[in-house]
Amino acid sequence: MAYAYLFKYIIIGDTGVGKSCLLLQFTDKRFQPVHDLTIGVEFGARMITIDGKQIKLQIWDTAGQESFRSITRSYYRGAAGALLVYDITRRDTFNHLTTWLEDARQHSNSNMVIMLIGNKSDLESRREVKKEEGEAFAREHGLIFMETSAKTASNVEEAFINTAKEIYEKIQEGVFDINNEANGIKIGPQHAATNSSLAGGQGGQQAGGGCC
């Protein structure tokens, strides 16, 4: 399907916080109580509409274990948005946010929009991290923040879409250089055609869903 822009997202955070479940809820609108664990990286894609424009999200869902950090680090490159996820029922996943953030800042482009997500908000009785703590962390580090539940789908749609809105605004403000693919943004094929500077770019290769 035709799109105006393609944004690359990366989902990061400790293992077991629900990264793959958030992705599945966003792309397939379903929840799998026992999800396979992710080794390396998995992928998802979905079309959304912002400001009347079709935007394709290409989402990289990464493995969370510390050992895989050196691998996943290389996947930050060319991401326009990152969802940094922790589990509100496990404080250690919140405590590790600083190292995740350092990693993300160091290996991504400086304009990457980061959304902090406190997942599993449906498990209120087992909560270990207060919502205010998440908000404070986000404020301090200049992130957007939301609590979500991949199980009930609460705020999942919003988390992905608000991140895209922020990226879109940055494009409008001219913060992102959309002609530089390292920023994780590609212009859709039909738009690229009118943009001569991109004629030789990769925009066209991402067109449509293939012929099969």
Added chain:
Amino acid sequence: RLTSYWMVFSMLRLTSGFTMRSGCFFARGLFSRRQREAHSAPGWKLFGKVPPRESTPKDSRTIQQEYEAKTSKAGHSPPQPTSGRRKNLQFEPLSTTALILEERPANLPAKPEEEAQRHRQEYNEMVAEAKKRELKEAQKKKQQMKERFRQEESIASAMVVWNTEILPNWDSMRSTRKVKDLWWQGLPPNVRGRVWSLAIGNDLNITAGILTLKSLWRSYVESIREFGASMADRESSLDLIKLDISRTFPSLYIFQKGGPYHDLLHSVLGAYTCYRPDVGYVQGMSFIAAVLILNLEEADAFIAFANLLNKPCQMAFFRVDHELMLKYFAAFEVFFEENLPRLFSHFKSSGLTPDLYLIDWIFTLYSKSLPLDVACRVWDVFCRDGEEFLFRTGLGMLRLYEDTLLCMDFIHVAQFLTRLPDDVSAERLFASIACTQMTSGNRKWSQVFSALMKDKEMDKSGSPCLKSS
């Protein structure tokens, strides 16, 4: 999604023959229903000389109608009235072969001869085609049954050969052509564990006598208690094991809490982190341990597990030795380009690097990405051929789906390869692996790999994705 496209496509093909020629579309059931009418009722004529199917049981009603048909023919009576037809429509559908050309109701003027001729011809074509299709399907089914029977037979006879000839003479026979060929066909399930054990070996000299998993495990848990906070790392890997066990083959319901192998998987993984604290627990291990537990006794499973992970390729991956992993990917790409040049350049231009799919495949030895029975067959030959076969399997997979992958863009390929179709058949995959040659120029896998190892200034363009870190 892909499969459903194909289904729609093939359904269209199935129906178009009828709809386009006849102008009116009959459902499968209606055709067959009419076959039986055709044999019985007067006024219905079966073109194309389709014989009644042998399997068709004659019930009393059929017999009666056949009788009626005979009598009416004898008396040259006119076609039966519509009510007769209605009655006949109560029959059960049988096959798609018998199309009947209905004569025009008596109250309508006769067709011009030319038109009638054309209709007859069209009708004949339809019947012939339907018949051909049905014959083909029956043949296919017969073939499948035969194939299954043959497989069961060969497994049974292979089992005897393994038990009586090969296993008692393992050292002298393991490398013979005959054994290697038999090995390729897949190990019979009840000798699988033993062959794996023998093939993996026990270079680490772990003896079941000294080692009981429980004692190892106990000392492990105690050491955590004793050292408290300083053992935080181990403690977190303990939590991680717990978390991951619930996510290991969740659909089998045997490793999850309360399942029969939950504790065993837990202790194998726990014991390993104690046995090899320098490696620790790394995600992906739980799948390997689980497959071994399914095929081996407790102590043997642990011995095989520790020795398997000790192999150079597995060590490189589970230690997440980046440089070494890059060498493996680079070697893979050498053979990728050699075997599938078109797909190789398609991946290159889409920016699709092998790490994206190989990491999952290699870490879990395909046990997470392939159906378990297919994965076990891959393990069989992996035990025979070593690490090379893991990469050969990867190329076989790419070859199997080459046509599909060639028409996909980056994200679709990435999604496809990290979540393979769940109906991958072992036969087709192995046929495709068999077509994959592991020689580049005159060099074998080991030669290509060691050349890359020597090459300190390796061209990192092989996996640009991993370059930055």
